[in-house]
Amino acid sequence: MKHGLNPQSDVLVSVVSPICNAESWIGEYLQAISALLAHEYKDYEIVLVDNGSTDNTVAVVEQLQQELRNIQLYSLARSIPHESAFVVGLEQAIGDVVITLDAAYDPIDPILEMVQLAYSGVDIVYGLRSDRLSQKGGFSLYNWLSQIFFRFYRQITKENLPIAASTLRLYTRRAINSFLDNSDRYSLFPVIAAFSGLRYQTFTYQRLNRTGLPTNQSYSAAISRAFRLIFLSSHYPLRLLSFTALAGAFLNVIYSFYVLFVNLFKSKVAEGWTTLSLQNSVMFFILFMILAVLSEYIARLVMTNQNRPFYFVTRESRSLVLVRKKELNVVRNDLKS
The missing domain is CATH 3.90.550.10 (Spore Coat Polysaccharide Biosynthesis Protein SpsA; Chain A)
Incomplete structure (x- = not known):
């Protein structure tokens, strides 16, 4: 060769x-x-x-x-x-x-x-x-x-x-x-x-x-x-988190209907501390994940704009x-x- x-x-x-x-x-x-x-x-x-x-x-x-x-x-x-x-x-x-x-x-x-x-x-x-x-x-x-x-x-x-x-x-x-x-x-x-x-x-x-x-x-x-x-390289992480945020919003809607259902059909409603805490934990997890990714993109934009x-x-x-x-x-x- x-x-x-x-x-x-x-x-x-x-x-x-x-x-x-x-x-x-x-x-x-x-x-x-x-x-x-x-x-x-x-x-x-x-x-x-x-x-x-x-x-x-x-x-x-x-x-x-x-x-x-x-x-x-x-x-x-x-x-x-x-x-x-x-x-x-x-x-x-x-x-x-x-x-x-x-x-x-x-x-x-x-x-x-x-x-x-x-x-x-x-x-x-x-x-x-x-x-x-x-x-x-x-x-x-x-x-x-x-x-x-x-x-x-x-x-x-x-x-x-x-x-x-x-x-x-x-x-x-x-x-x-x-x-x-x-x-x-x-x-x-x-x-x-x-x-x-x-x-x-x-x-x-x-x-x-x-x-x-x-x-x-x-x-x-x-x-x-x-x-x-x-x-x-990709917008996929942002798109994925967008769907996650939508899913979180949808879960909140379902939870709202659940609260109404409990109040209409149950005479004695418990204080609901556990459920409320769980909801807050899930929502704050989603919120901070979104903020983390957005912060990464914003940081890159700031570094680029500094020239x-x-x-x-x-x-x-x-x-x-x-x-x-x-x-x-x-x-x-x-x-x-």
């Missing part, structure tokens, strides 16, 4: 990778991915987004930029959610095809297959994590809950998003243009590509760990992210050699006067 593209092809391949406190392993990663891209593609770039590192990650990358080609580094002033950092990189990348790759956990070998899949007529390629597709390696509550969420998400939003989709993805320029103007793009990176309705392909890969540290899975962060994705920048780049550096720039600035001797 032939890998990669024709060396004379004019396609530009971009790889976007957020990094944070990667001093111990970023050198090995950049050496490996630079070698692969340089061997397979004529034009490429590696876009790194430093997400608030507190070690010497930036210094290590800038040292490597002196010997490795086409590496761009954007250092953020403060840490932002990891998935949002991918969108920062997508905004800076100029490739005809752009690959998002988690430098800490995603392998680089699938890049060749992903580009080949893009040439089969699709605009999006999703990498599916094998550990989230099967339980052969042992039961994982986190992965099981992830599958449940994605199935529920697909059901309520009707978006064609594959289950177990990871951060390892490929987008064509058309796919990127379809969502970069979305005001909620920094929060919706896991699902936003599905909004376009463009064709996609999938492949399965095995995750790795370059950091050497145990992977900490935060259930609280995952639950918060799940609610955020549902609230920002504050989501991130700020404090430092920007590039490799000493940029292949495309070098070629565009060649002066032929025979043209000199």
